Amino acid sequence: MHATNTPLPQCKLDRHLVWAGFRHMVPIAVFVLVFGAAFGLAAMQSGLDAAWVVLMSTLVFAGAAQFAVLDLWGAQVPIVALALTVFAINARHLLMGATLYPWLRQLPPARRYGVMVLASDANWALAMQAFGRGQPGLGMLLGGGLALWLFWVLGTWLGTQIGDVIADARRWGLDMVMGCFLLAMVAGERKSLRTLVIWAVAACSSLAACRYLPENSHVMAGALAGGVLGMAWTEQSRER
Amino acid sequence: MSVEPLGWGLMLIVAVMAVVTLATRWGGVFIMSFVPIGRRVRQFIGAMSGSVLVALLAPLAVQGDGGARLALATTAAVMLVLKKPLPAIAAGIAAAALFRQI
Numbered sequence: 001m002h003a004t005n006t007p008l009p010q011c012k013l014d015r016h017l018v019w020a021g022f023r024h025m026v027p028i029a030v031f032v033l034v035f036g037a038a039f040g041l042a043a044m045q046s047g048l049d050a051a052w053v054v055l056m057s058t059l060v061f062a063g064a065a066q067f068a069v070l071d072l073w074g075a076q077v078p079i080v081a082l083a084l085t086v087f088a089i090n091a092r093h094l095l096m097g098a099t100l101y102p103w104l105r106q107l108p109p110a111r112r113y114g115v116m117v118l119a120s121d122a123n124w125a126l127a128m129q130a131f132g133r134g135q136p137g138l139g140m141l142l143g144g145g146l147a148l149w150l151f152w153v154l155g156t157w158l159g160t161q162i163g164d165v166i167a168d169a170r171r172w173g174l175d176m177v178m179g180c181f182l183l184a185m186v187a188g189e190r191k192s193l194r195t196l197v198i199w200a201v202a203a204c205s206s207l208a209a210c211r212y213l214p215e216n217s218h219v220m221a222g223a224l225a226g227g228v229l230g231m232a233w234t235e236q237s238r239e240r
Numbered sequence: 241m242s243v244e245p246l247g248w249g250l251m252l253i254v255a256v257m258a259v260v261t262l263a264t265r266w267g268g269v270f271i272m273s274f275v276p277i278g279r280r281v282r283q284f285i286g287a288m289s290g291s292v293l294v295a296l297l298a299p300l301a302v303q304g305d306g307g308a309r310l311a312l313a314t315t316a317a318v319m320l321v322l323k324k325p326l327p328a329i330a331a332g333i334a335a336a337a338l339f340r341q342i
Contacts (some may be wrong), residue, residue: 007332047245047277052254055254056257059263060257060291062257062261065257074318083257086257087264090241090261097265099268099288100261101272102285102287105272112269137296144269152328171341173311173332177329178313179296179297179300180315181325183297183332184319186293186297187316187319188323188325198290199290201291202298203294203297203298204298205295206294206298207302219296222292222296226287226288227287230287231283232340
């Protein structure tokens with residue numbers, strides 16, 4: 001076993017940290033509420049019952065995949081295509097779990113997998129940011145995830161009830177919430193020449209995958225290309 | 241294979257979606273539990289975490305409409321000046337909304 005240089009306090013997970021993560025996420029989650037309402041409305045328009053729409057948001061909790069599934073909706077739904085679409089869009093969770101592993105592995109398995117149930121783009125990004133600063137991040141992951149999940153379900157329900165109010169979420173720029181949030185995370189990171197080159201390779205690989213590889217494989221392609229370059233290229237005097 | 245999105249069929253659809261999604265949330269952690277974490281793997285993970293975001297954003301910026309591009313550019317600019325995420329996100333969304341009203 002390799003000696004770990006991750007200090008244990010970073011892996012702390014208690015009620016206060018979860019609550020702090022929850023509060024930290026609420027301003028973002030308000031946007032998710034509106035995004036959820038947009039989904040609720042779109043799903044109703046596809047012919048789903050309100051109760052089923054809310055149940056789907058509760059159990060699946062993956063906005064992009066849920067929207068994509070509506071495209072497959074009809075009198076008959078192809079179940080294999082559905083499973084593949086959901087997998088491809090959510091495959092980025094695999095990468096997120098892997099990047100969190102150095103911290104998650106210090107938890108007992110039940111908690112390790114329990115925390116991951118609510119892993120999603122925004123709370124993962126906040127958790128990684130906290131770890132990058134040497135702060136505890138698992139509270140961000142769980143607390144932030146709870147906030148996102150709660151507002152996503154609540155928003156979905158609202159959309160099924162009063163959807164007409166946000167009939168055109170796109171027109172109000174609300175489809176850009178996650179994009180802008182994730183970009184803010186990237187822009188706030190510590191940058192070096194090495195990081196910038198890795199990101200450039202990731203971006204180019206992602207764009208190339210959009211063009212030449214099957215749909216929804218671009219995140220996987222870009223992230224793996226960036227990761228492999230990072231593995232090969234050791235930064236001088238790298239310290240954590 | 242297709243199912244009718246009613247009753248049991250609908251239940252099957254939601255169950256498949258939930259199970260597949262949960263598998264992606266757990267899978268990465270599960271796979272990593274078989275990989276010894278050395279220096280190289282650490283570097284891989286470190287480089288990959290930023291790359292996931294960049295790979296998500298690149299097509300948005302390149303293939304998105306003017307509103308999407310303006311939103312991202314505004315968020316980046318505000319973030320670099322103020323270094324505060326919330327104003328940066330709000331400005332980005334406002335920029336997209338404004339662009340799409342015109």
